[in-house]
Amino acid sequence: MRHNEGQGPVRTQATIALLASIAIGLAGCGSSTGGSADQSDEVKIAGLWPLSGSNATQGNDVLHGAELAVEVVNGVYDLDLPLAREAGLPGLGGAKLSLVTGDTQGKPEVGASEVDRLVTGGGITAVVGSYQSGVTLTASQRAERLGVPFVNGESSSTALTQRGLKWFFRTGPSDETFATTMFDYLAARKQRGDQISSVGILHTNDQYGNDGTTVTKKLAAERGLQVTADVSFEPTAADLGSQVTQVRAKQPDVLFVLAYTDAAIKLMKTFQQLDYYPPALLAYGAGFSDPAFLTGTGAISNGAASRAAWATEIADKRTSAKTIAELFQKKYNAPMTENSARSFTAMLALAQAINDAKSTKPDAVREALSVLKVPSDQTIMPWDGIAFDDKGQNIQAHGVVQQLIDGKYRVVFPPEYATTEAVWPMTKAQSK
């Protein structure tokens, strides 16, 4: 006698219900993003920048640059820039870019853990970031281990592209490129009769400062210039009087400076207090590019020069740059800077690579990045274009030299982008 005869239909129903729910669950899983979702209509990019901490101003500015690029790609704009005229990525059926942000707090270890968190969370095609070279260093190392492309626009330390990493790409110039531009500028000034035989370096004691110093010394040796002063300061130093006194004692013809905003302001005030200015001051951007530096120092910083990857005056020479700069100003109520211009460009280059790869698989995107070729007029930068060497560096990137004259930065070198003559020595720009 089969005493479980009555349970037959119930058990069958239960089994069917169970199988049905498993089937529905699997169907649901199929459309959520996994590590390599080819059919997703959203391409997720992780963006890591210092959104809090002492470089939060720059971090937010850079984030805005990347955000604007995402908007340009996703929307339809009448611009002579890649992917602007179509909505989304045509190579992926109009898929839209989606930026997932993480806050590095300006700390290398947090940058690395943020990469971990976002990438292992799933669905990330590539990572962009992270402004400070020290943070980009660790974050990109983590990305390398996780096998995800890391595209950097605005960190300039040369060490970043000397590591032989396969997954790291830098669209922007390195400090070596910037230094080359600055030394070319010095050569041009020497030809005009300015005295240039000794060089001093005043720098913040971190990755950016120390790498920049190494590169400056290397180029100085190559160009036959003597480095007579190499003075560093703690990033949190409250007083820079001793450091400036040291520099003054050595009387260099040109002083290279690497400093973030607070130190840059403090430095100019110390120069004024001690009534000493070098004949020429060439900064490696950072603090000197911060608008708060201009408002904070006013007339006492006239004559200081800085390398820049981009300047608003470039916008006047290129229509797409002008439009983008205007869009940026309108959207964020702040001018585009060389940092946001670089992050904009990095994001756009990444989008192009993903589009070329027609895939969101990290491997395919990496391959596409390594062979990416963007002509100069398809960027908003004063570059020859975008093309990466085998170390991941864009060898067609350049810098310009701009000098503070009457409270505004004016491009003074190279001649094809210059809008005015340089003022030498810098004290001449002060006495107006």
Added chain:
Amino acid sequence: MTDLAQAVVNGILIGAVFALVAVGLTLIYGVMDIVNFAHGEMLMLGMYSSFFAWSLFGLDPLVSLPMTGLAIALTGALMYYGVIARVLGKSPLAQIIATFGVQVFLRGLAQFLWTPDTRTVTGPWADDLRIRVAGVVIGGPQLIMAIGAVVTTGAVALFMNRTRTGGAIRAAGEDPSAASLMGINPQRMYALAWVIAGAATGVAGGLLMNGYSSSPTAGVTFVLMAFVVVALGGFGSIAGAAVAGLLVGVAQGVVGLYAPSYTLAAALALYLLVVLVRPQGLLGTR
């Protein structure tokens, strides 16, 4: 030789400022055994108060000092009644976490309210001064900050050591139950300690705006030195903070001349040296 003299003078001037910044910290610890990890943020708020008094009302940082002092005195009271009173007598870990939490909160609040942008007072009155003595240049801002710091530190020391209320605060700090037997209300004295520490810190912030810039993380630079100064001078001793501040300032200035990347190491090395010989600090009592 002038360079060395310049470095020493710079060191003394900044050292006086370190001392004033440390006063609030050492006062709180001396009275209540609490390390205020939000001290740097109180300083930062003082700097912002001074900045906004200038940018909104055109007040020179020196003129707005009373306002700034008052603003942070109120902040101190708020912190006491809002946070500290609730962790008094609880585990030290709870107290540390509480003040650390306030630090994180205040930094985030500052960035949220005022953006992370660096704010500078341009052209303060102090800027127009410059004194030259035997080849050493003393800038107006540095001098004003140092004088203000010395005066304020002296005022706090005088108050704490020479007035009845100051004595009452110290009594409450030493033995709350004995103090209450003498008619002193310990809680009120604690709150008063926070008010005075706040006032001193607010004035420090206002003085700093003569030569420095404010931002949400502006407290970091000075609070690091404040902790070194407090530990070196002895926890709870205002006179100790004054001496230690000058020592740290001069040490940094001189080391900065010969080995500029070691200025922080110099301050910490000095601390290590003193603490090995005298663990309670220069003028500390515990």
